Amino acid sequence: MSIYQIKLSAKKQIATGTMAFSFEKPLGFVHKAGQFADFTLLNPPETDAEGNIRGFSLASAPYETHLMIATRMRDSAFKRVLKDLAIGTELTMDAPYGSFTLHNNVSIPAVFLTGGIGVTPVRSIVRQALHDKPTREILVFSSNKTPQDAAFTEDLSQSQLANPKYTYISTMTDLPASNVVTTGETGVINQAMLAKYISDLTLPIYYLCGPLGMVTALRAMLNATGVDDDNIRTEEFSGY
Numbered sequence: 077m078s079i080y081q082i083k084l085s086a087k088k089q090i091a092t093g094t095m096a097f098s099f100e101k102p103l104g105f106v107h108k109a110g111q112f113a114d115f116t117l118l119n120p121p122e123t124d125a126e127g128n129i130r131g132f133s134l135a136s137a138p139y140e141t142h143l144m145i146a147t148r149m150r151d152s153a154f155k156r157v158l159k160d161l162a163i164g165t166e167l168t169m170d171a172p173y174g175s176f177t178l179h180n181n182v183s184i185p186a187v188f189l190t191g192g193i194g195v196t197p198v199r200s201i202v203r204q205a206l207h208d209k210p211t212r213e214i215l216v217f218s219s220n221k222t223p224q225d226a227a228f229t230e231d232l233s234q235s236q237l238a239n240p241k242y243t244y245i246s247t248m249t250d251l252p253a254s255n256v257v258t259t260g261e262t263g264v265i266n267q268a269m270l271a272k273y274i275s276d277l278t279l280p281i282y283y284l285c286g287p288l289g290m291v292t293a294l295r296a297m298l299n300a301t302g303v304d305d306d307n308i309r310t311e312e313f314s315g316y
């Protein structure tokens with residue numbers, strides 16, 4: 077790991093209360109899809125007890141030319157400052173960290189179970205795998221309250237037809253709150269939903285990502301289904 081100076085190059089809203097921030101990739105920076113970085117605001121106009129550093133998964137894939145993160149814009153000093161940063165502002169990035177990365181054995185399917193903003197490292201892993209042409213089966217189950225809350229839906233769904241080994245399943249847990257009618261999945265990710273798409277539930281390696289409560293609940297559901305803890309990998313977003 078090293079500390080890099082990075083420059084904000086773009087920012088945009090990508091879902092309800094959710095923004096993506098892009099940065100110029102520093103020369104020589106290399107990361108594995110799924111890893112995260114610690115970002116430090118330099119001389120922010122305000123700060124609070126949580127300080128000026130936050131960890132964010134890199135949502136950009138290694139092959140992409142820019143770095144990108146995405147976050148729920150809660151009302152913390154860090155996020156108020158981040159939201160208002162002018163394009164071109166410098167931050168420091170301490171990276172790369174983490175081992176939430178794809179397993180090596182391509183005969184074992186990878187199944188991602190994500191909720192809300194937990195989709196960030198999954199975008200990186202899936203975009204990289206699709207870029208490299210997937211040699212293993214990859215399934216993504218992405219859970220959100222409503223379609224308006226769901227980040228990166230297009231990025232994750234658009235390559236499905238061209239990649240028979242890749243399946244994207246989006247589920248909505250509070251559809252009545254939106255005015256959308258769907259033929260897709262609704263409700264939380266559970267054993268019955270997984271069983272519709274996976275013939276042997278004990279075979280894949282499962283990747284769980286999101287706030288701690290969600291990761292804990294999904295692990296319990298998988299354990300109850302007979303999935304061994306050795307086949308479960310997690311990235312817990314502390315701070316939610």
Ligand SMILES: Cc1cc2nc3c(=O)[nH]c(=O)nc-3n(C[C@H](O)[C@H](O)[C@H](O)COP(=O)(O)OP(=O)(O)OC[C@H]3O[C@@H](n4cnc5c(N)ncnc54)[C@H](O)[C@@H]3O)c2cc1C
Pocket residue numbers: 112126130131132133134145146147148149150151152153154155174193196197311312313314315316
């Ligand atoms: C490996 C890793 C990867 C991560 N990746 C991402 C990512 O890709 N995207 C992302 O958004 N986050 C990610 N996080 C979490 C991130 O680091 C922050 O902790 C999180 O975004 C919250 O930051 P904050 O400034 O909103 O809250 P903080 O100011 O850090 O607040 C932390 C505490 O205050 C409380 N709190 C603050 N605001 C509220 C509120 N509005 N409602 C309820 N409680 C509140 C929380 O309970 C929490 O305990 C990651 C964390 C880790 C460890």
